Amino acid sequence: MRLSKNHLKTLREAPADAVLESHKLLVRANMIKQEAAGIYMYPKLGWRTVRKVEQIVREEMDYIDCQEIYMPHVNPAELWKETGRWYAYGPELWRIQDRNGNDFILNPTCEEIFTDFVRKEWSSYRELPFSLYHIQFKYRDESRPRYGLLRTREFIMKDAYTFDATEEDLHTAYMRQYHAYEKIFTRCDLDYRIVEADNGPIGGSKSHEFSALSDWGESDILYCDHCGMAATVERAECVDEKPVEEEMLPVEKVFTPGTKTIDDVCAYLKLPVKKSIKALMFTTYDTDLQPKDNVVCFIRGDRQLNMIKLVNALNIPEHYIEFANEDITGPITGSVAGFTGPMGLKNCIVVVDSELVGTVNMCAGANEEDHHLINVCYGRDYTGDIITDIKTLQEGDACPHCGKPVKFRRGIEVGQIFKLGLKYSESMNATFKDENGVDHPYWMGCYGIGITRTMQAIVEQHHDEKGIIWPMSVAPYHVIVTVVKSHDDTQMQLAYDIEKKLESMGVEVMVDDRDERPGVKFNDADLIGIPIRITVGKLAGEGKVEYKLRRESEHETLTVEEAIAKAKALVDEERDGRCFFSRLSEETLNAH
């Protein structure tokens, strides 16, 4: 490809509205361009990389016999009404109408249309198991698109769906996808963690997120380098600290003027924070948004509440709970804002964190202005309606698997896999006949990868102050041949010879034969991040060129033949990913 005949308009300055380095670089390198909030155009180089990422995903899906098909972007609302998601999905679902006023959606995910396809096309146990996928644009009318390609309203996603006869078979299918994902993100040269995740509204029994580590990611991950545990903050289990054994003392009411926070109280009473009980009050709402229950939660003073765990414990939808207005709930429950404690409450659901079980001589609010109680003991003085883990695992806390301190990092969620179970097959009546002619619903799983998000996550992990440093596996071109003097026929001819030879070897080459000053070309080459640069300059007459890797600062002078051989060898070595590991055997894939 010759740059003189192709469009490339790089920017010296970053767009003012970009925050992330990866976002700025993709825009500056002319790989993406925003059309509207969360809606992007993909110029040539950007689209090539999109296609490279897609191809890696495609190869690994094909390898595990997942069949590529293509489903429409526009789905009739009827399908979504069958599963109820037409009503449950909320404003993020992009709804459209045809000229006759019929409802349709632009698909944000494709459980419905795949299940519909399967119930129309498949019918026998003889054809099981099977799995399907496609790679297409998805639509979610996000309230707040942001960070370039990380959160958009239109994005490319690979979504796969597996269909099995039994729950055990589903597990095998799930693990096959799991291994394929490991290979995909390794080939993309991403530093990622596989984390146990909350299932969210999609439902099902098990889920893993594949998160590329990055300070700007939107998912919070706790992980343990010692045992390999990794989980999202929502999901991470906490280890209850064993209560200190000591003799119960009689409860005592103490005057603690103006001490509304845990720190204030503990400082005032000279108590360690771990000896205090923190109270949090919520109001739940029913589906008509009318206030329903008052909920009071108690956790140890140094802990943080985990809303997801609380909502799960209460078995209510996530949106139907809010921090209580204690001026209103106080008179009902007998609590006093800032001085709420577990003794003497009424008309409320009391949720006690499991860690408080067995604790003695704790400090808690007295439900009386400016007063606290000390020597409060679980069991003797209070208990709860619900006792469970409602606290958040934090950096430095004990790992729930091995007890070592856990680490905290943010991650960009590039993939997620779910076991769906029977949720969609039952609601849409997608069944197969067994040996006896009896109908059974499929055990389903779904598996997503954000292609465009992955592309930006790669940039987030692979760049320097000069620009992007694409891994070979996803680079828009493997080699850039920079012609120093485009008026020099010797240089130009040599550059085109190199192009021809490398292309005949299957190497993807772009020649910067533009009539620009060398500095412009070098800076552009660095910005767009082509892995190998071959510079044709003043030594062209002697058949010598410079060979330089984008990721290294030094270059070397080689003969043309040497440079070509070296480039070819490196491309062969890295085109499938620098850390590519051997293909898994069928036995390994089916071992689960």
Place this chain on the structure above:
RNA sequence: CGGGGUGUAGCGCAGUUUGGUAGCGCAACUGGUUUGGGACCAGUGGGCCGCGGGUUCAAAUCCUGCCACCCCGACCA
């Protein structure tokens, strides 16, 4: 959806306080000199100053309504 910010040439910005009909750098176009890390000289083109309404002899500038975009939060199969 709450809080904050910004809308002026393709990109980055000044001008708005104190109203007088728009400017700088980069990019683009023409000619010339240049050519190993974002050249220089001379010239050219390009603006419903986000949109509507109002005040005024006169509005990018003041008032007002709306819209878009960005940031924080909420939300996020």
